[in-house]
Amino acid sequence: MMPCNKEVVSDMLKSVLSLLLSLALAVSYPLSAYADSEPMFEPPLESSSAYSSDTGALSDNDQESNAQKAGGGEFDCSDGTAKSHEEAVLPEGVLDAYSIGEILDFVYLESSFVSLGGTQRVVVSFADLDMGITSAKLQYQRPGCNGLLSIDASDIVDGAVLFELEPDAIQAVGEYELVAVQVSLASENPNFSFTIALDECNDDFHPYIFSVVASEAVDEQSVSMSAYAIDENGSLTQANDVESALRIAADSANDEGGDRESKNDAPSALSRGLDARRTTSTLQDGKLVVALDPGHGGSDSGAVNEDKGLQEKNLTLKIAQYCKLELEQYFGIDVYMTRTSDEYVGLEERVNRAIAAGSDVFVSIHINSAGGNGAEVWVPNDSSWYGDLHDVGWDLGNKVLSKLVALGLADRGVKFDDYIENGGLFYPDGSPADGFSVIRNSRKNGIPGIIVEHAFIDNAENAAFLQSDDNLKKLGMADAEGIAQQYGKSKKPYYLQGIDFSPDASQGIGQPVLISARVSGDTRGLNYKYVWHKSGQDWNDGQWGIVKDLGGTSTVSWQQNEPGDYEIFCDVVDATGDVMSSVADYRIDPWAFAAAALSSSEPALGDAVTVSASVQGDTAGLSYKYSYENLS
Ligand SMILES: [Zn+2]
Structure with missing residues (x-):
């Protein structure tokens, strides 16, 4: 499900990534700072420069036809054209998905299905509208095929970049996946560029995939669209941010519109992004x-x-x-x-x-x-x-x-x-x-x-x-x-079914209660937090507390000295930070009968035996009754 485990990337590395990213965005920052800031990490500048020199990418003069880049139209990927692009692998040190949210606002695919001979439009919107993008390249592939395809932006409007994958760029029936976007920024260094991977470590959303289908297969479903606003965790940010980003980009495009044919398409594709944001695709889902x-x-x-x-x-x-x-x-x-x-x-x-x-x-x-x-x-x-x-x-x-x-x-x-x-x-x-x-x-x-x-x-x-x-x-x-x-959502591989108690439903004051989350499925990497709350009390009244803070132990012991009805809340948090909660009622009785005891289990004939009841809690007002039975 998730191609990368978040735990693999340490917090330190994440912070380094974000530092590098913020440096990358501050284009006036001395470029040597990348190498100095963290030797463990391959500097994105070097690697992306190397990539640029390999491909001659990011130049407005790059007139290589989409047809060549897109590879052949064979479904089995075995055509020579695709193979000829095997060398165009992603450079080392590509910013990974942990940085995506800080730099990308959303990725928009106009259509989840494109009929053969049709055009797919992709808008990649950056969080910083003023970053000064001068050129951009979208890399994509057919999953399972070696060839990495690429296409230059057909329009750039402030922080939003429009890619139009025309029929010659998507020639074959089958799935296509967006791999990376590479951008060049206006900078004193004309070679300054960086690459953002779109295809892996996507945390809790699916990769950006669309399908090219034979024309007759396209029906009304084909209009489903996708747009995402991503935060640093790879989940959706507030709708307002997306919409405003889109509107700003669209307005700006309208202001300049008409001087290039593709400019006319930009606002419509962008504004359709707004529609997509509202309807939220069932196929490509963000949070x-x-x-x-x-x-x-x-x-x-x-x-x-x-x-x-x-x-x-x-x-x-x-x-x-x-x-x-x-x-x-x-x-x-x-x-x-x-x-x-x-x-x-x-x-x-x-x-x-x-x-x-x-x-x-x-x-x-x-x-x-x-x-x-x-x-x-x-x-x-x-x-x-x-x-x-x-x-x-x-x-x-x-x-x-x-x-x-x-x-x-x-x-x-x-x-x-x-x-x-x-x-x-x-x-x-x-x-x-x-x-x-x-x-x-x-x-x-x-x-x-x-x-x-x-x-x-x-x-x-x-x-x-x-x-x-x-x-x-x-x-x-x-x-x-x-x-x-x-919204086409699927259940997680684990399920918090409820909370178990021992003893089952009530316990006397001051006596331990074992609480455990009843989780089915794959429980690896799950953490648990338990909170108690006195039923019916306002949370502001302080009648609650943490039984056990977040940790890997699923069974905890709790005791209360106040009788009454309680709610026990359990949060189960997975490796991605996703939270699943449950709540259950429990009663703390003013007293509890623990055991009956005999002064002797094998008294001699005629000896007196003392029988006593062990009761915890408030015993005032309790009455006792003892009886016996002859079992022989
Ligand atoms: Zn009502």
Whole structure:
């Protein structure tokens, strides 16, 4: 799955890499500093210069045709053209993926599938828009083939570089993988360039791959696109950063537009990157940030069923928490909660919080009321403005709903509506705005927002269902499965099933409790952290503590001198830093019966035997009863 183990690269080497990178970006810095700063590491300047001299790369005068570089059109890679490029291997000392996040903002592939004879556009955007890129070269390959192919940038707009792989650059049916991007910067040293590897150590996302397929194989699926913003860990940064980077690049391209034909393509490809960012490809996934929005809270209890003691605000928070735990079992998903306690949050604020957290999708969790039975999901309407969000929301809504219906809830369908009150509300293009605030405001921020109405709090059958914590967990898991399915996420090779206790469910005060994470699958390299929290207490009240901080031991001992109900939280952290969590309830009793004891196990006939009970904790008010049985 992961071609490189993160542990292989020491923290020291990582910091050296980032130092080198920051030096590389500060082009005025004396170039000799590379060699001086860290002798262990092959200086990128030397190696990339060597590479430049080998290939004559990065020159505007490089007129070598794409056809030659791209190799032949044979699927088996055995054609001479491809082999003739075997010498074009990557230089030593290429900046690896640990540095990618510091220098690259995102890599965008216009299409996951390209029909034979079509054009693939790739945009590589750098974090520093003012780095002064003068030329750039994209290296790519067909996995399993020796030949390394390359193509020069067809446009450079501030920090964004456009590569157009025209038909002669992608001649053969099959997979293509981006290997590296090599850039030259405006510098006093005209040979100054560096190379960034794209093909390995990609941490928790897949390599950048697209497929060239025979024309008839391209269907509607072919429009799926990919864009990434990468942080230093190789995961997505905030959406705002990506979008602003894209917009700046696109605006700038528009300003200069028209003087070259390829310039006209740049803004459209770049702006399509925005669309890709919103829809998030199911094939090439960066980290998906899912905003879970537990409806209502604080003074707003939502719908209530007083007879059953149910309040919507509590149910939605629990469902969201269970949903979060389940989503964390998948690769490449980060979860953001718009509230984590019994807090009042306004509708617009909910979306604002989610957007600030870089969310890609907004899922609002609710319980219905006022007559009805079953589950329904509200999605963005079919207005033309950001019309793709309707499609994404519709698909997502249907996936979530089908999971809920599988639990036995009645299917009330996926729905959408327009804002019609007071003469209506309209999007900038005149199309009707969505009726629900969170859906409307998510759409304004370019992400799909849906509202999941899980069941009816005032329907007897539904209310009985909602009274069970197990069922709330099933609802949260159903939501999570629908979301993961929509975005093509797969489960991790290990699974945190829950937390085991010994003794099982309760223990007396001051007595040790053994806590262990129940993890299935491949547990190598996992670390564990345990936290206790007194149930129902505000976290600010200090009624919590760390049982054991992060470490490789999966079983820990805990004891409490305060009786009561507790929650035990467990974080399991893998080698990539990804966190999976679980929580379980445990009861500390005011006292515990440890053992009965006899003063003698084999007394002589007629001797008195003293029987005593050993009880820990508060024994005040306890009564004792002893009995015996003759076993002979
Ligand atoms: Zn509600």
